[in-house]
Amino acid sequence: xxPLLEIKNITMKxxxxxxxxxxxxxxxxxxxxxxxxxxxxxxxTLFNCITGFYKPYCGNVIFDxxxxxxxxxxxxxxLGVTRTFQIVKTLNEMTVKENVMTGAFLHTNNRKKAEEIAxxxxxxxxxxxxxxxxxxxxxxxxxxxxxxARALATNPRILMLDECMAGLNQTEIKDVMSLxxxxxxxxxxxxxxEHIMEAIMPISDNIVVLNAGKKITEGPPQEVVNNxxxxxxYLGERYHAKSKKS
Amino acid sequence: MVRxxxxxxIIIAILALIPIITKSKAxxxxxxxxxxxxxxxxxWNLITGFAGQTSFGHAAFFGIGxxxxxxxxxxxxxxxxxxxxxxxxxxxxxxxxxxYPCFKLKGHYFAVATLAVAEIIKQIFVSWxxxxxxxxxxxxxxxxSSDFIKRLFxxxxxxxxxxxxxxxxxxxxxxxxxxxxxxxxxxxYLKAIRESHEVAESIGINPTNYKLYTMLISAFxxxxxxxxxxxxxxxxxxxxxxxxxxxxxxxxxTVLGGVGNVFGPIIGASIFIPLSEFTRIKLGGSxxxxxxxxxxxxxxxxxxYQPKGVIGIVQKxxxxxxxxxxxxxxxxxATSGN
Numbered sequence: 001x002x003p004l005l006e007i008k009n010i011t012m013k014x015x016x017x018x019x020x021x022x023x024x025x026x027x028x029x030x031x032x033x034x035x036x037x038x039x040x041x042x043x044x045t046l047f048n049c050i051t052g053f054y055k056p057y058c059g060n061v062i063f064d065x066x067x068x069x070x071x072x073x074x075x076x077x078x079l080g081v082t083r084t085f086q087i088v089k090t091l092n093e094m095t096v097k098e099n100v101m102t103g104a105f106l107h108t109n110n111r112k113k114a115e116e117i118a119x120x121x122x123x124x125x126x127x128x129x130x131x132x133x134x135x136x137x138x139x140x141x142x143x144x145x146x147x148x149a150r151a152l153a154t155n156p157r158i159l160m161l162d163e164c165m166a167g168l169n170q171t172e173i174k175d176v177m178s179l180x181x182x183x184x185x186x187x188x189x190x191x192x193x194e195h196i197m198e199a200i201m202p203i204s205d206n207i208v209v210l211n212a213g214k215k216i217t218e219g220p221p222q223e224v225v226n227n228x229x230x231x232x233x234y235l236g237e238r239y240h241a242k243s244k245k246s
Numbered sequence: 247m248v249r250x251x252x253x254x255x256i257i258i259a260i261l262a263l264i265p266i267i268t269k270s271k272a273x274x275x276x277x278x279x280x281x282x283x284x285x286x287x288x289x290w291n292l293i294t295g296f297a298g299q300t301s302f303g304h305a306a307f308f309g310i311g312x313x314x315x316x317x318x319x320x321x322x323x324x325x326x327x328x329x330x331x332x333x334x335x336x337x338x339x340x341x342x343x344x345x346y347p348c349f350k351l352k353g354h355y356f357a358v359a360t361l362a363v364a365e366i367i368k369q370i371f372v373s374w375x376x377x378x379x380x381x382x383x384x385x386x387x388x389x390x391s392s393d394f395i396k397r398l399f400x401x402x403x404x405x406x407x408x409x410x411x412x413x414x415x416x417x418x419x420x421x422x423x424x425x426x427x428x429x430x431x432x433x434x435y436l437k438a439i440r441e442s443h444e445v446a447e448s449i450g451i452n453p454t455n456y457k458l459y460t461m462l463i464s465a466f467x468x469x470x471x472x473x474x475x476x477x478x479x480x481x482x483x484x485x486x487x488x489x490x491x492x493x494x495x496x497x498x499x500t501v502l503g504g505v506g507n508v509f510g511p512i513i514g515a516s517i518f519i520p521l522s523e524f525t526r527i528k529l530g531g532s533x534x535x536x537x538x539x540x541x542x543x544x545x546x547x548x549x550x551y552q553p554k555g556v557i558g559i560v561q562k563x564x565x566x567x568x569x570x571x572x573x574x575x576x577x578x579x580a581t582s583g584n
Contacts, residue, residue, distance in 0.1 A: 051448065077450035089445045091438055102438045105431040106450040114431070154449050 003062075004029045004189050005050070005081070005158055010059035012045050019045040020056070021213045025206075027158065032180060032190045034200045036224075037210035038233055043193045044086055046210070047162050050191075051083045052076045064157070078106065080157035084147040084164060086193070091150075092136035096127055099135055099146050103153030117153055125149040125179060141172045148179070159183065160191045165199050173199050201225070209233070250508075254421065257512060261414055265407040272527060274406035278478060280519040281413035282471050287500040287511025288420045289467035294497075295506035296433065297460045298440030299349070303360030304468050304496050306367045307337040309487035311469025312476035313371065316383045319400070326401040330473040337469035338462040340367075349457045352443060361490075368488035382483025385476065401477040409478055416474060417512070420467055425508045427463075436460060498541060502548055504557030513556050517544070 003026040012020040019042045027033045035043050048054040050061050055070035062068070068076050082103075091099050097118055104117035122128045125145050130138070138146065144164050151159055161180075165173050173196065180190055180203050194200045200207070201221040208218045211233040217224060224230055264277050286308060294300050314336055315329025344363045348356040372380045388400050397403050401412075427433050439446045439453045446453050476482045486492075495518070503514025522537035529536055552558040 053444070053447070072452070073447035074450045074452045077448060082450075083448050085444065085448070089442045091441045091445060093441060094434075094437060098434065102434045103449045105434055109431050111430065114434075150445075150449060 002029070003027065004031075004064060005191070006060075006062040007046070007050065008060040008062065010046065010049050010061070011057045012042070012049050012054060013057045018213050020049065020210075022059070023210065023213075023215045024059075025208045025215065025218055027189050027191055027206075029157075029189060030184060030187055031205045032184055032192065032203055033206045033208060034192045034194055034204040035208050035210060036194060036197075036200065040212075041210040041233075042213040043210055044162060047083060047160060047193060051081060051160065077154055077156070080155075081160065082151040082154045082156035082158075083160040084144075084151050084162055086162040086166075088140070088143040088147050090135040090138060090143045090146050092134065094135055095132050096135065096138070096142075096146055096149075097122065097131040100127075100149045100153045103150040106154045117155075121149050121153050124182065125152070126175065141168050144168065144176070148176075152183070156188070158189045158191060160193075162193045163195065164192070165194055165196050177203055197225075250425065253509065254418075254425075257509075258414065258418055262411070265410045271406060272523065274410055276520050276523040278406060278409045278413050279523065280515045281410070281417045282475050282478075283495060283499060283519055284512040284515035285413070285417045285420050286468055286471045286496045287503070287515055288417075288424050288508070289464045289471070290496045291500050291505065291508070291511055292424060292427070292467075293457075293460050293464040295500070295510065296428065296436040296440065297457050298436075299345075299457055299461070300354070300357040300497075301360040301464075302357055302490075302493050302497065303362075303364035304464075305488050305490065305492035306360070306364040307341060307465040307468035308472040308475070308492055308496075309364075309367065309371070309482075309484070310337040310340060311472030312482050312487050313377055313383075313472075314469070315473035316385055316476045316482055317377055319385060320383050325399055326473060326477050327399070330470055333473050334466040334469040337465040337472075341461045341465035342458065345458060345461045346454075349454045349461075361493075364488055364490070364493060368484050371484035371488060380484060382481060382486075385480045385482075387480065401474075402480070413474065416470065421508055421512070423463075428508060432456065432459070498545055500555075502541075502544055502555055504555030507555070507557045510555055510557050517556070 005027040007026070008024050010020050010023045011018070023046060025033070035046065037043055045054065049056040052068070052071050052073040052075070060067055060069045063076070063079060063081055066079070068079065068081070091102065094102070100118040100121050101114045104114040104121070108114055108117070119128075122131050125148060127142070127145055127149055130142060135143075135146065148159075148161065148164060165176050168176065177199055180192070183190060192200065192204070204221050206218065207221055207224045209216050209224060209227070209230050211229075216229045216233060217227050261277060261281070265274060268274070286304065290301060290304050311330070311333035314333030315326040318324040318329040318332065319326055344359060345356065348359045371377055377383065388396065388402050390404065398408075403409060435446065435451050435456050438449070438451060439456060443453055472487065499514035499518040500511045501514070502517060503512065504510030518541060521540060525537040525540075548555055552562075554561070
């Protein structure tokens with residue numbers, strides 16, 4: 001299978017701080033890849049490098065055979081890679097529908113058409129009942145959903161979700177999970193950054209684990225959870241040693 | 247949308263009726279200035295209200311428009327109608343040169359740059375012999391006996407009524423353009439850029455380009471207002487055209503009326519221009535600045551209690567009466583439960 005997005009040896013530095021070091025992995029068409037790792041592991045930085053918000057220090061991002069490293073974010077989005085933000089950035093002065101329409105305008109100049117696309121996306125994301133609510137008046141769960149809907153409206157080939165489940169309750173997480181699977185069914189690829197293991201494991205095809213900027217392992221969910229280094233990174237040395245003894 | 251159209255029609259109808267009701271020169275003069283400044287406010291509102299880039303230098307475009315048409319007529323006898331368009335194009339070009347570098351940066355660089363550019367242009371015009379420097383240009387007057395067609399061609403009229411209608415047409419055209427833009431792709435994109443640069447970029451918007459397009463339109467409209475103003479008062483000099491006063495007047499009246507709303511500038515101008523005309527007539531030279539004092543007070547009150555301007559107060563009242571009509575229908579607060 002031809003890879004859709006290739007991340008090749010990405011290194012990102014802020015002064016002397018190395019946020020990402022030599023990270024490589026690939027995402028194939030119609031695949032859900034999750035990026036996990038403790039706080040400060042460099043997940044969001046990697047996101048920013050892929051989507052053009054940062055220009056990586058070295059390494060390449062190849063999308064569909066085209067080198068998009070350091071390209072302007074709006075151009076990358078136009079090609080079909082759209083992201084959401086960890087700290088939700090709902091357009092507060094617009095209604096939910098207008099938020100989504102703004103995304104939909106990427107491939108049309110016609111207001112009616114944008115409205116149609118928006119209605120469709122609102123339907124998929126389950127936001128239709130709230131379409132006329134102002135962005136500023138939404139709950140965090142709905143904001144995260146609007147964030148996804150707005151990105152979806154740009155009709156991406158890869159949707160990149162940055163912690164779209166953090167801070168949500170169990171039912172809300174289940175909703176997002178089923179949404180992710182629905183999108184996969186529609187032929188999208190997803191790159192998900194997430195902390196919540198229970199949510200990530202069942203839906204991911206592949207998991208990439210980052211720790212302190214480096215990729216420590218990669219593989220199907222079951223393999224990754226049993227990996228010693230992952231346990232060490234997540235639970236700490238002491239717990240790791242304890243679990244070994246017992 | 248339909249409701250807004252109705253409001254627009256009512257406003258235009260009232261303004262159109264004023265010259266029929268009264269022949270008072272003072273009133274008509276106030277209406278003409280009101281319309282010119284309301285149009286300038288619309289132009290400023292595009293770049294600041296919609297695109298979120300504060301400009302303190304719209305006098306530059308206003309002055310460039312005035313000077314282009316005045317110089318062309320004064321030096322070469324070219325009709326101001328051509329000067330009006332040409333002035334718009336030159337102003338847009340100046341705007342492009344000035345804003346392109348600023349729009350690549352985030353923050354308040356643009357606001358500072360506009361302020362500086364307006365001052366620089368003023369100084370250039372003060373010492374520029376070709377445009378009569380600090381003396382200013384008195385636009386040559388055509389004979390009093392000329393017929394209406396000739397008067398229209400040279401944009402000079404014996405009475406004020408034609409000016410009211412010319413300005414009204416200009417204002418109507420601009421407000422229609424603005425509300426069209428507001429509801430088009432461009433309007434949505436500008437609002438997104440204003441709220442968050444990052445979001446705009448993440449959904450495929452090039453903020454630099456969209457801000458630049460808006461700036462070009464804004465400068466073009468301001469320049470046309472300048473040409474009309476020059477033809478109306480028939481005398482211009484750099485100190486009145488390029489002054490910070492003009493830039494600030496535009497800013498303040500829009501802020502009072504409501505930034506980011508197409509009706510903001512006309513509301514602001516309807517309060518501000520009659521106020522300053524009235525104090526000017528009643529108090530004369532000794533009262534210079536009294537209007538600004540009253541106005542300053544209004545601005546302070548507005549920014550403290552209703553940052554959206556007068557239009558915000560109107561909207562709030564409308565909402566309240568709507569709620570009362572529906573009868574206590576609460577907000578939908580249900581969380582996602584599907």
